[in-house]
Amino acid sequence: MRTVVWRSLSQSQQESILERPAIADGANITAAVSSVIEQVRQGGDSAVLALTEKFDRVRPDSIRVSSDEIDAASGRLSAKMKQALEQAYANISTFHKAQKPQPLKVETQPGVVCEQVTRPINKVGLYIPGGSAPLPSTVLMLGVPAQIAGCRKVVLCSPPPIADEILYVAKLCKIDEVYNIGGGQAVAAMAYGTESVAKVDKIFGPGNAYVTEAKRQVSNDFRGAAIDMPAGPSEVLVIADDSADPEFIAADLLSQAEHGPDSQVVLVTPSAVLADQVTEAVRNQLKDLSRAEIAEKALGSSLVIIADSLTQCVSISNYYGPEHLIVQTKNPRELLSLLDNAGSIFLGDWSPESVGDYASGTNHVLPTYGYTKTHSSLGLADFSKRMTVQELSKQGLELLAPTVVTMAEAEGLDAHKRAVTIRVEKLMQEQK
Amino acid sequence: MRTVVWRSLSQSQQESILERPAIADGANITAAVSSVIEQVRQGGDSAVLALTEKFDRVRPDSIRVSSDEIDAASGRLSAKMKQALEQAYANISTFHKAQKPQPLKVETQPGVVCEQVTRPINKVGLYIPGGSAPLPSTVLMLGVPAQIAGCRKVVLCSPPPIADEILYVAKLCKIDEVYNIGGGQAVAAMAYGTESVAKVDKIFGPGNAYVTEAKRQVSNDFRGAAIDMPAGPSEVLVIADDSADPEFIAADLLSQAEHGPDSQVVLVTPSAVLADQVTEAVRNQLKDLSRAEIAEKALGSSLVIIADSLTQCVSISNYYGPEHLIVQTKNPRELLSLLDNAGSIFLGDWSPESVGDYASGTNHVLPTYGYTKTHSSLGLADFSKRMTVQELSKQGLELLAPTVVTMAEAEGLDAHKRAVTIRVEKLMQEQK
Numbered sequence: 001m002r003t004v005v006w007r008s009l010s011q012s013q014q015e016s017i018l019e020r021p022a023i024a025d026g027a028n029i030t031a032a033v034s035s036v037i038e039q040v041r042q043g044g045d046s047a048v049l050a051l052t053e054k055f056d057r058v059r060p061d062s063i064r065v066s067s068d069e070i071d072a073a074s075g076r077l078s079a080k081m082k083q084a085l086e087q088a089y090a091n092i093s094t095f096h097k098a099q100k101p102q103p104l105k106v107e108t109q110p111g112v113v114c115e116q117v118t119r120p121i122n123k124v125g126l127y128i129p130g131g132s133a134p135l136p137s138t139v140l141m142l143g144v145p146a147q148i149a150g151c152r153k154v155v156l157c158s159p160p161p162i163a164d165e166i167l168y169v170a171k172l173c174k175i176d177e178v179y180n181i182g183g184g185q186a187v188a189a190m191a192y193g194t195e196s197v198a199k200v201d202k203i204f205g206p207g208n209a210y211v212t213e214a215k216r217q218v219s220n221d222f223r224g225a226a227i228d229m230p231a232g233p234s235e236v237l238v239i240a241d242d243s244a245d246p247e248f249i250a251a252d253l254l255s256q257a258e259h260g261p262d263s264q265v266v267l268v269t270p271s272a273v274l275a276d277q278v279t280e281a282v283r284n285q286l287k288d289l290s291r292a293e294i295a296e297k298a299l300g301s302s303l304v305i306i307a308d309s310l311t312q313c314v315s316i317s318n319y320y321g322p323e324h325l326i327v328q329t330k331n332p333r334e335l336l337s338l339l340d341n342a343g344s345i346f347l348g349d350w351s352p353e354s355v356g357d358y359a360s361g362t363n364h365v366l367p368t369y370g371y372t373k374t375h376s377s378l379g380l381a382d383f384s385k386r387m388t389v390q391e392l393s394k395q396g397l398e399l400l401a402p403t404v405v406t407m408a409e410a411e412g413l414d415a416h417k418r419a420v421t422i423r424v425e426k427l428m429q430e431q432k
Numbered sequence: 433m434r435t436v437v438w439r440s441l442s443q444s445q446q447e448s449i450l451e452r453p454a455i456a457d458g459a460n461i462t463a464a465v466s467s468v469i470e471q472v473r474q475g476g477d478s479a480v481l482a483l484t485e486k487f488d489r490v491r492p493d494s495i496r497v498s499s500d501e502i503d504a505a506s507g508r509l510s511a512k513m514k515q516a517l518e519q520a521y522a523n524i525s526t527f528h529k530a531q532k533p534q535p536l537k538v539e540t541q542p543g544v545v546c547e548q549v550t551r552p553i554n555k556v557g558l559y560i561p562g563g564s565a566p567l568p569s570t571v572l573m574l575g576v577p578a579q580i581a582g583c584r585k586v587v588l589c590s591p592p593p594i595a596d597e598i599l600y601v602a603k604l605c606k607i608d609e610v611y612n613i614g615g616g617q618a619v620a621a622m623a624y625g626t627e628s629v630a631k632v633d634k635i636f637g638p639g640n641a642y643v644t645e646a647k648r649q650v651s652n653d654f655r656g657a658a659i660d661m662p663a664g665p666s667e668v669l670v671i672a673d674d675s676a677d678p679e680f681i682a683a684d685l686l687s688q689a690e691h692g693p694d695s696q697v698v699l700v701t702p703s704a705v706l707a708d709q710v711t712e713a714v715r716n717q718l719k720d721l722s723r724a725e726i727a728e729k730a731l732g733s734s735l736v737i738i739a740d741s742l743t744q745c746v747s748i749s750n751y752y753g754p755e756h757l758i759v760q761t762k763n764p765r766e767l768l769s770l771l772d773n774a775g776s777i778f779l780g781d782w783s784p785e786s787v788g789d790y791a792s793g794t795n796h797v798l799p800t801y802g803y804t805k806t807h808s809s810l811g812l813a814d815f816s817k818r819m820t821v822q823e824l825s826k827q828g829l830e831l832l833a834p835t836v837v838t839m840a841e842a843e844g845l846d847a848h849k850r851a852v853t854i855r856v857e858k859l860m861q862e863q864k
Contacts (some may be wrong), residue, residue, distance in 0.1 A: 020654075084838035091540040091832075098538045099548065106530045108523040108793035116531065119772050121806055133844035165842050201805045220648070222452075222662065226806035230654065251854045254847040289846045336821065340551050347823035352851035355824060358839045359832055361540035362820040373633045374553055374658035376818035386808035388794040389768065391779035392787060400523075400791055406516035407790045410597050412565035414721045415687040419784035422683045 001265075001279050003304040005272075006312065017303065018320045020264070020369055023232065026213070033184045033213040040188035045195045051185040052160065056130070060160045060180040063196045065167065070178060073167035082168065085136060088359035089172050092144045095361030099380035100148070111396020115389040120150040123198060124383060125190030125225065126175070127157055127205030127215075130182050134163030141363050141378065142204045143173030149383035155179065155200055157186035183207075187214035191225040202226040204382070206365070228382060232369025235264035236353060237322035237342075239313045239335070240278075242271040244328035248349060249274075250281035252326055253302070254295055255354050261297035266320065268305045268313045275304045314338045323368035324353050341372045394427055433697075433711050435736040437704075438744065449735065450752045452696070452801055455664065458645070465616045465645040472620035477627045483617040484592065488562070492592045492612040495628045497599065502610060505599035514600065517568060520791035521604050524576045527793030531812035532580070543828020547821040552582040555630060556815060557622030557657065558607070559589055559637030559647075562614050566595030573795050573810065574636045575605030581815035587611065587632055589618035615639075619646035623657040634658040636814070638797070660814055664801025667696035668785055669754035669774075671745045671767070672710075674703040676760035680781060681706075682713035684758055685734070686727055687786055693729035698752065700737045700745045707736045746770045755800035756785050773804045826859055 004017065039047040045063055053059045074082070104116040126142040128135055139156065146154045154175045158166055159182025170178050179197055181189055187207075193199030203215055203225045212231040218224030236256035238249055253265045269275055282299065286292055307313045314335055317325060321341030329335065332347040339345060343366025344356050357364045367375035376382075392400065401424050408417035436449065471479040477495055485491045506514070536548040558574040560567055571588070578586045586607045590598060591614025602610050611629055613621055619639075625631030635647055635657045644663040650656030668688035670681055685697045701707055714731065718724055739745045746767055749757060753773030761767065764779040771777060775798025776788050789796045799807035808814075824832065833856050840849035 023654075080834075080838055081842060084835040084842075087541075087832075087835040088839065091544065091546075094540045095538055095546045098536055102534070104530055106527055106793065108526045109519075112523065112787075112792050114523075114527045114793040116809075116811070117768070122772070133842070135843060137839055137843065216652070220652070222455075222664070222801055222803070226803075232654070245858070247854055248851070248858075251847065251851040255845070255851045258845055258847040285847075285850070290844065291846065295847065333823070336549070339819075340554070342819050345819060345821045347821060350824045350826050350829040350855060351822055352829075352855065354836055354840060354845075354848040354851045355544075355829070355832060356820075356822055357836075357848060359835045360544050360822045360824065361538065361546040362822050367817075369654055371654070371658075372817070372819075374817060377548075377820045379548065379818060379820075381813065381818070385799075385804070385806060386811060386813070387771075387774050387777060387804075388788075388809045388811075389777045389779060390783055390788055390792045390794050391765070392782045392792070394782050397782040397784075397787070400519075400787055402512075403516040403519040403791045404786055404789075406512055407520060407569055408786060410513060410516075410565070411567060411569065412722070413687070413690060413786075414723065415683065415690040415717075415727065416786040416789060418717070419680070419683040419687045419786045422679055423782060423784065426677070426680075 001282060001299055001302045001304050003275055003279065003306065005306045006316065007308055020232070021262070021301065029209050029213045033210055033217060036184040037188040037214060037217060040185050040194065041192050048181055048185050048189055048194055052181060055183050056159045058160050063179055063181065065162060065178040065180060067176060070167045070171050073164035074171065076164045077168055081165065085165065085169055085172065088137070088140055089144065091359055091361035092140050093148065096145045096148050096380050110399060111393035112400055113391045117387050117389060118384045119387065120152070120384050121202050122151065123153040123200040124151045125155045125157065125200035125203040127186055127203060127207055127211060128166055129207050129211070130159035134165050136165035136169045137358050137364060138205060139166050139169040139173065141365050143169060143175055145380050145383045147173050149380055151383055153177070153198055153200070155190055155198055157181045157190060159183065184210045184214035187211060187218060191218035200225055204228040206231060228365065228378060229367055229375050230371055232371070233262040233264060234259045235322045235368050236324040236326060237266040237268060237317050237320060238326040238328065239317055240267065240269045240274060240328040241310060241330060242274050243330040244274060245349060246274060246277035246281045249278045249328060250285050252352055253282055254285055254289065255352070256324065257295035257298035257302065258289060258291040261294055263298040265298060265302035266305065266322065268307055268316050270307050270309050270313060272306050275306050279304060310335065317342070321370050321372040323366045323372065326353060343367050343372050343377050397423060398427060433714060433731055433734050433736050435707055435711065435738065437738045438748065439740055452664070453694070453733065461641050461645045465642055465649060468616040469620040469646060469649060472617050472626065473624050480613055480617050480621055480626055484613060487615050488591045490592050495611055495613065497594060497610040497612060499608060502599045502603050505596035506603065508596050509600055513597065517597065517601055517604065520569070520572055521576065523791055523793035524572050525580065528577045528580050528812050542831060543825035544832055545823045549819050549821060550816045551819065552584065552816050553634050554583065555585040555632040556583045557587045557589065557632035557635040559618055559635060559639055559643060560598055561639050561643070562591035566597050568597035568601045569790050569796060570637060571598050571601040571605065573797050575601060575607055577812050577815045579605050581812055583815055585609070585630055585632070587622055587630055589613045589622060591615065616642045616646035619643060619650060623650035632657055636660040638663060660797065660810060661799055661807050662803055664803070665694040665696060666691045667754045667800050668756040668758060669698040669700060669749050669752060670758045670760065671742070671749055672699065672701045672706060672760040673742060673762060674706050675762040676706060677781060678706060678709035678713045681710045681760060682717050684784055685714055686717055686721065687784070688756065689727035689730035689734065690721060690723040693726055695730040697730060697734035698737065698754065700739055700748050702739050702741050702745060704738050707738055711736060742767065749774070753802050753804040755798045755804065758785060775799050775804050775809050829855060830859060
């Protein structure tokens, strides 16, 4: 971990030190992914199976996971595991249910009623990455809001073999269409449909560079599918003062660093003493991690910034816009109203990032790579869409007519004007 | 207008008849736009001025419109025009203020408090097209929510010369940075910044194919800017039964058709008699429109569908997913809960689309081209972002710890687990 004193840097040094690393080489991935998408669009299920054999080195008996197989997963899991998943499910459900929008109806002027109504997105696809360890938590983060929003069809794709934990959570979330498909081929199958896989309207979920690129490509095609948000490497920024426990902070920094070698890890503190203590604690705690090698790589590009004050720490954080923001200061809540550009914020000594990753109730699908400046933490809103409604009474239209007519004239749109005047004339006839 | 009986079509005919026309030739536009973006990134203001001279055939004295010029616009407008714009401003403000989210705070389990907080997007850019007529209504639709959301910097670009109506609305919305820039060069200037134009986080607003492509390109670059939504030709679908006035419907269809030759216009009705009456009325009303030629082109690809029932009309509309949906039936509100996939809905005989285009209070920036299935009508939410917060008490963490530890073990993430156990161990020591 590299330690810098903020004040000693020029503005351009400050900006460059917080710049995200460019995401590696696009051209090869772009071409490989468009080929995969084209193969799936042309060949459907048989292309999906061939690609699965090529990339995942397995040929599943069937693309779809049967409901018997989903049911069987439960029997193989420990009671402790099921209880943990159910507790997480309950908390995430509680927080996402609270996000249900209130109906909105306003009379903007007499006789002019405007409303906002919400509808679930009909068909959604959830992508759950495979790899060395299963990610049942991601199924919760996507499956729970889809269920609460009321999406009519929820499809889940994950590279085979799919872990029991994932199947168990799918069942908790009442997802009955689970497919043995990973990578770009899963994204293509959900975006365009195959004989087995239903075409969906929107695709959610994290993945490697190929999955990310496939999501980008299908979202640029209006016949494809919308996507949740742009992706990037995971990040944490910790703001701490000398009231914080350096061992806690070290554990938090490492729990980000172990995600992957490209994880971004930043500590910002007004205390040079704490900075040293944390660096020391990180070194010690690193030793006995099973993923120490990964974490060490991530730490190579990580940063400890010594600032002048907590206020400056907040400015630095707002400028960087971290995915995860942990605040371990004496009065963390005092800073909340000043904090901006973060995906999820963890207040105080007893709120490590891993509680939000799994089970506090908040969503762990968050904007990263600076997208916190414009994008939201994933929530119920992402599984729904807002439509507006207006209903005018006769009197409402009469009263609003002069405004609409004047503006339509200014914009040179005759027919817009006439849609109003033709009605007003009829009203005047009625009133005679 | 082509009339078809829905029942007489095969399913594939039904699907193909409602298919949107492909948006013309991308390759040339893509290359031209990336060259414009590159020129602006390299050359800044001087490139912007050169491109403006090339495309808009004017060289403004200054890129920025001075506050004196903005003030002067007011003096040149009629009292009637100002009153209309102020009335529209008031209604749009009322409806968008009502969209302010309630603070959300939930204790998901004892000692685990989760919150959702909202922050404005800091810097937004509004693009207002030029062309034959000024579009002050679009300034209202973008400027009002930006103002209510509390965006700290609002930049407006429009091709010179900028109409007085646009400058007047900019002043109403307290937009003080107005620039004489149009087309792809405006999008590039706002996405990347120049000496004069501040870089923004998100760009809003409609435009021609070049503006649309520029928005797409900058939104695909993480150093660029986010955008409001994908664009496409404007559309209206009218559901009507034989209680409707054919002259009203004809006026509504024409007010969509006059937007542009690629406008999509659809009437769906269970009444063959009404279908004929509307077709006749459209023919008659078309004659004396100043934009008759444009409307006639749009009508060439427009459609009258005779359905079996109102229920089937609703299904057809939901399948098509129109930008604007007008319902002129005996009991329009009865249908509302069945309606899905629309941008904005106009209920009843006295709610023509043009009231929503200008002044009812709803936003006229709407998803089109089928994007209603996944995207929302523009609203306050698009000028803000949601962050989540969690704060656990000591007891909250102790209670949640087993769940987090079990899940971290399942996912093979040691450091995630330790961020919890290291805290729980400290708590146990404290309690000794």
